[in-house]
Amino acid sequence: MTLLGKLSWDALPFYSVIAFIAAMVVVVAALLIAGIITWYWKWPYLWKHWFTTQDHKKIGMMYIILAFAMLARAFIEAMMMRAQQAFGLGAESAGYLPPEHFNQLFTTHGTLMIFFVAMPLLSGLINFVVPLQIGARDVAFPLVNLVSLWLTWAGGFLMMVSLVIGRFATGGWSGYPPFTELSLSPGVGVDYWIWALMLSGIGTTLTGINFVTTIWKMRAPGMTLMRMPLFCWTSLCTALLMIYALPPLTVATGLLALDRYAGFHFFTNDAGGNVMHYANLFWLFGHPEVYILILPAFGVFSEVISTFSGKKLFGYTSLVYATMCIAVLSFTVWLHHFFTMGGTADVNAFFGIMTMVIAVPTGVKIFDWLLTMWGGRIRLTVPMLYSLAFIVTFVLGGVSGVLLAIPPVDYMVHNTLFLVAHFHNMLIPGTLFGMFAGIHYWFPKATGFRLDEKWGRRAFWFWVSGFYVAFMPLYILGLMGMPRRMVTYEVEAWQAWLIAAAIGAILIGLGIACMFIMLYVSIRDRGRLQDVTGDPWDGRTLEWSITSPPPEWNFDEVPVVTRRDEWWYRKQNGEMQQKSEDPGDYEPIDVPKWSLIGPSLGMVGTAFGFAMVWHVWWLAILTGGILVSMMIGRAFVKDRERAIHTEIIAQHARLWNMAQRGEHP
Numbered sequence: 001m002t003l004l005g006k007l008s009w010d011a012l013p014f015y016s017v018i019a020f021i022a023a024m025v026v027v028v029a030a031l032l033i034a035g036i037i038t039w040y041w042k043w044p045y046l047w048k049h050w051f052t053t054q055d056h057k058k059i060g061m062m063y064i065i066l067a068f069a070m071l072a073r074a075f076i077e078a079m080m081m082r083a084q085q086a087f088g089l090g091a092e093s094a095g096y097l098p099p100e101h102f103n104q105l106f107t108t109h110g111t112l113m114i115f116f117v118a119m120p121l122l123s124g125l126i127n128f129v130v131p132l133q134i135g136a137r138d139v140a141f142p143l144v145n146l147v148s149l150w151l152t153w154a155g156g157f158l159m160m161v162s163l164v165i166g167r168f169a170t171g172g173w174s175g176y177p178p179f180t181e182l183s184l185s186p187g188v189g190v191d192y193w194i195w196a197l198m199l200s201g202i203g204t205t206l207t208g209i210n211f212v213t214t215i216w217k218m219r220a221p222g223m224t225l226m227r228m229p230l231f232c233w234t235s236l237c238t239a240l241l242m243i244y245a246l247p248p249l250t251v252a253t254g255l256l257a258l259d260r261y262a263g264f265h266f267f268t269n270d271a272g273g274n275v276m277h278y279a280n281l282f283w284l285f286g287h288p289e290v291y292i293l294i295l296p297a298f299g300v301f302s303e304v305i306s307t308f309s310g311k312k313l314f315g316y317t318s319l320v321y322a323t324m325c326i327a328v329l330s331f332t333v334w335l336h337h338f339f340t341m342g343g344t345a346d347v348n349a350f351f352g353i354m355t356m357v358i359a360v361p362t363g364v365k366i367f368d369w370l371l372t373m374w375g376g377r378i379r380l381t382v383p384m385l386y387s388l389a390f391i392v393t394f395v396l397g398g399v400s401g402v403l404l405a406i407p408p409v410d411y412m413v414h415n416t417l418f419l420v421a422h423f424h425n426m427l428i429p430g431t432l433f434g435m436f437a438g439i440h441y442w443f444p445k446a447t448g449f450r451l452d453e454k455w456g457r458r459a460f461w462f463w464v465s466g467f468y469v470a471f472m473p474l475y476i477l478g479l480m481g482m483p484r485r486m487v488t489y490e491v492e493a494w495q496a497w498l499i500a501a502a503i504g505a506i507l508i509g510l511g512i513a514c515m516f517i518m519l520y521v522s523i524r525d526r527g528r529l530q531d532v533t534g535d536p537w538d539g540r541t542l543e544w545s546i547t548s549p550p551p552e553w554n555f556d557e558v559p560v561v562t563r564r565d566e567w568w569y570r571k572q573n574g575e576m577q578q579k580s581e582d583p584g585d586y587e588p589i590d591v592p593k594w595s596l597i598g599p600s601l602g603m604v605g606t607a608f609g610f611a612m613v614w615h616v617w618w619l620a621i622l623t624g625g626i627l628v629s630m631m632i633g634r635a636f637v638k639d640r641e642r643a644i645h646t647e648i649i650a651q652h653a654r655l656w657n658m659a660q661r662g663e664h665p
Contacts, residue, residue: 003616003618004614004616005611005614005615005616005617006188006614006615007165007614007616011165011166011188011614012164012165013163013164013167016098016101018080018096018097018101019101019163019167022163023163023164026160026163026164027164047599048594049594050062051598051599052146052594052595052596052598052599053146053594054138054142054143054145054146054591054592054593054594054595054598055552055591056127056128056131056138056139056142056145057127057128057132057446057549057550059124059127059145059146059149060123060124060125060126060127060128060129061124061128061446062124062149062153063120063121063123063124063127063149063152064120064121064124064125064439066116066120066152066153066156067116067117067118067120067121067124067435069156070112070116070117070120070156070159071113071117071512072512073108073112073160073163074108074109074112074113074116074117075508075509075512077105077106077108077109077112078109078505079502079505079506079509080097080105081102081105081106081109082470082498082501082502082505083095083096083502084096084097084102084487085486085487085489085498085501085502086495086498086499086501086502088486088487088488088489088498089488089489089490089492089494089495090488090490091488092488093488094488095487095488097487099487100167100170102487103170103171103485103487104167104168104169104170104189106172106173106485107168107169107170107171107172107173107189107193108159108162108168109173110172110173110174111159111173111193111196111197112159113427114173114289114293115155115196115197115200115201116152116155116156116159116200118293118427118431118432118435119152119200119204119292119293120152121431121432121435122238122292122293122296122297122431122435123148123149123152123204123207125296125300125435125438125439125442126207126211126235126238126239126296127139127145128442128445128446129231129235129438129442129543130211130214130215130231130232130235131214131218131554132445132542132543132546132550132554133228133229133231133232133541133542133543134214134215134218134219134220134223134228134232134542135219135220135223135542135555135558135559135561136214136218136219136220136554137553137554137555137558137589137591138218138554138591138592139210139211139214139218140210140213140214140217140218141209141210141213142592143592143595143597143598143634143640144206144209144210145207145210146595146597146598147203147206147597147598147601147602148203148204148206148207148210149203149598149602150203150598150599150601150602150603150605151199151200151202151203151206151601151602151605152199152200152203152204153602154199154200154203154601154602154603154605154606154609155195155196155197155198155199155200155203155609156196156200157602157606158192158195158196158199158606158609158610158613159192159196161192161606161610162189162192162196166187166188166189166192166613166614167187167188167189168189168192168193169185169189169190169192169193170185170189171185171190171193172485174282174286175190175193175194175252175253175256175282176275176278176279176282177256177259177267177268177275177278178267178268178269178275180193180256180260181259181260181267181268182259182260188613188614190256190260191257191260191612191613192613194253194256194257194260195609195612195613196609197249197253198250198253198254198257198609199605199606199609201246201249201250201253202250204242204246205242205243205246205247205250207239207242208238208239208240208241208242208243208246209239209243210239211235211236211238211239212236212239212240212243215228215232215235215236215239216236220542220558220559220560220561221558221560221561222560222561222562223561226316226317226320226564227561227563227564227566229299229302229303229540229541229564230298230299230302230303230313230316230319230320230323231296231299231300231302231303232299233299233319233320233323234295234296234298234299234302234323235295235296235299237291237295237323237324237326237327238291238292238295238296240327241288241289241291241292241295241327241330242292244288244331245284245285245288245289245292245330245331246285247285248281248282248284248285249281249282249285249286249289251281252278252281252282252285255267255277255278255281256278259273266278276338276341279337279338279341280334280335283334283335283337283338284331284334286334286337287330287331287333287334287336287337288327288330288331288334290330290426290427291326291327291330293427293430293431294426294427294430294431294434295323295326295327296434296435296438297390297430297431297433297434297435297437297438298323298365298434300383300434300435300437300438300441301369301387301390301391301434301437302319302369303438303441303540303541304383304384304386304387304437304438304441305369305372305373305384305387306372306540307441307537307538307539307540308378308379308380308381308383308384308387308537309372309373309376309377309378310376310377310378310379310538311372311373311375311376312372312540312564312565312568313368313372314368314369314371314372314374315364315367315368315371316564318364318368319364319365319368321361322361322362322364322365322368323361323365325358325360325361326358326361326362329354329357329358329361330358332351332354333351333354333355333358334351335347335348335351336351336352336355336404336405336410339351339352339407339410339411339414340410340411340414340415345407348407349407352405352406352407353405355401355402355404355405356402356405359398359401359402362398366391366394366395369387369391370391381440381453381537382437382440382451382453382456382457382460383437383438383440383441384437385457385460386433386434386436386437386440386460387433387437389429389433389460389464390429390430390433390434390437393425393428393429393433393464393467393468394425394426394429394430396425397422397425397426397429397430398426400418400421400422400425400475401422401426404418404419404422413478413479415483415484416477416478416479416481416482416483416484417474417475417477417478417482417483417484418474418475418477418478418479419478419484420474420478420484421471421472421474421475421478422475424467424470424471424474425471428467428471429467432463433463436460436463436515439451440456441537442543443522444531444536444537444548445534445543445544445548445549445550446548446549447526447548447549448526448530448531448532448548448549449522449526449527449529449530449531450522450529450531450536451518451519451522451529452518452521452522452525452529455514455515455517455518455521455522456518458511458514458518459511459512459514459515459518460511461511462507462508462510462511462514463508463511465507466504466505466506466507466508466509466510466511467504467508468504469500469501469503469504469507470501470502470503470504470505470507470508471501471504473497473498473500473501473504474497474501476497477494477497477498480493480494480497482494531548532659532662533548533659533660533662534546534547534548534656534659535567536548538571539567539568540565540567540568541565541566541567541568542559542561542566542567544567545559545566545567545570545576546656547652547655547656547659551652552591552644553589553591553644553649556579556586556649556652556653556656557579557586576660578657578660579653579654579656579657580650580653581650581653581654581657582650583645583646583647583649583650584646585650586646586649586650586653587646588643588644588645588646589643589644589649590641590642590643590644591641591642591643591644592640592641593639593640593641593642595640597630597634600630601627601630601631604623604626604627604630605623605627607619607623608620608623608624608627611623
């Protein structure tokens with residue numbers, strides 16, 4: 001073993017023109033971004049006010065930036081797969097991608113979309129919104145929040161590095177042995193997958209602990225559990241699922257790492273292990289993960305539908321109990337992912353029934369949202385359009401899920417494109433549409449100006465039409481018997497449907513392009529789109545009672561809550577009192593100082609993961625020691641907070657008073 005472990009010139013992407021071009025795009029983009037920041041010398045500003053901040057709102061926004069960067073890469077990979085299958089009719093050399101590269105693409109696409117797009121999107125939105133909705137000045141553990149963010153970024157960095165140095169795994173996003181065992185995958189791809197998931201998984205677990213504590217302990221006076229906005233309820237259940245569902249994944253990837261690094265045989269059937277142990281551990285995480293991704297979107301739709309219907313939520317209590325039922329039932333369905341792996345009829349029947357039962361509380365939610373709209377004065381804004389599209393599309397996906405919960409049907413289609421269609425049919429409307437609706441809805445709160453409505457609608461229509469054109473053909477192909485993950489095929493009847501799916505992917509690509517244009521236009525025209533009221537949608541919950549963007553300390557005075565939809569009630573009853581502008585009426589507010597421990601841990605964690613991937617043991621020992629030393633050293637730091645002086649608070653209160661009088665500051 002050399003000083004650089006497995007690293008050699010062979011790690012560079014000269015094995016394929018496509019891989020080389022992709023690597024160059026990543027390198028040039030990184031250099032371009034670094035060059036622009038250096039040209040304008042924004043490094044000190046970014047370091048102090050963003051990278052090291054413990055402000056939960058900025059941390060939330062950095063999660064969302066990571067998600068959109070990863071979405072761009074994951075979408076390009078999806079386009080490459082659709083193009084390959086559209087032209088893959090014929091012999092083994094059909095199409096333009098070799099099988100090994102195609103396998104890498106579906107592995108990275110799935111890994112990115114689940115762990116580095118959907119998860120950061122919901123973590124970002126929860127970070128930004130929840131403390132504001134419960135009337136808290138901060139999260140329970142601000143530093144842990146910063147560390148969680150940077151551990152997620154560290155996992156994302158490793159994913160991007162794998163595009164330039166070495167090759168990624170080919171075993172699918174679920175990493176099933178024996179495809180990922182050392183004997184069949186001797187390269188470093190599986191190790192990249194393991195360490196990227198390890199780092200981001202630890203960060204996500206910490207996020208779950210942080211938000212359960214925040215919601216449980218830091219609610220404003222009077223904010224009882226049954227007065228919380230629905231988004232807080234779905235965030236609480238999501239955080240609990242993160243705490244209980246992520247550890248099985250960490251254990252599974254840790255045991256797989258021991259198999260690969262130390263010659264253990266936890267999952268090697270012919271050496272005393274059992275592959276089914278991995279399958280159980282992975283799906284004990286994997287199915288609750290589906291609800292980790294979907295529940296926050298349910299919360300967003302509840303807020304959006306209520307606000308843009310001008311009504312309180314119909315059946316609030318039933319929505320709360322339905323959310324809790326879904327969270328509990330999500331742990332009772334994991335075995336339906338391997339109905340075909342030898343379970344008895346009784347076991348399969350139990351898990352089939354439990355899978356169908358979970359549709360009941362989901363149906364309750366759908367009816368509550370419909371009845372909320374019933375008789376309301378509906379405003380068809382972009383967030384509302386995404387909510388309506390979700391209801392229709394998600395119901396279709398749910399019906400296909402009930403079909404898959406029937407073991408005999410599952411036997412027929414479980415390894416076909418029908419499953420791919422169902423999976424995307426649940427997660428695109430159930431996660432992405434929800435997150436897009438939430439970003440549109442809370443963007444004015446974060447920035448002080450709205451997103452451009454025209455480009456938002458264009459993006460919406462391309463996304464929705466593209467979704468149907470891209471994924472409905474996959475249901476048909478699944479019923480025609482086309483297995484998933486085929487790089488080439490010889491059934492001519494499949495090709496027309498695959499070309500249609502590729503056209504759908506192009507439409508989705510236009511939707512993503514419209515989103516980036518919308519962002520550019522919105523920033524360019526922020527004067528026209530400015531909101532000085534802090535309440536552009538006539539909202540109902542506490543976050544709309546403060547300025548946009550909110551101050552670092554969130555609330556000048558901690559609000560006292562007397563009922564649900566507190567802000568709406570105050571507006572309807574003329575209780576929007578002007579705030580005192582006298583500094584003597586306020587107390588100084590302590591906020592956390594900026595801390596370099598978060599980004600430092602992220603950078604050292606990335607180096608540690610890279611060293612483990614390439615077996616550079618001296619670097620692994622060094623960075624591991626630094627990680628432990630940094631955590632111990634942090635315990636000795638005493639000066640961790642700074643005070644916001646009363647003059648600044650009073651000045652902010654004056655701005656809020658002016659906004660309520662309709663005056664521009």
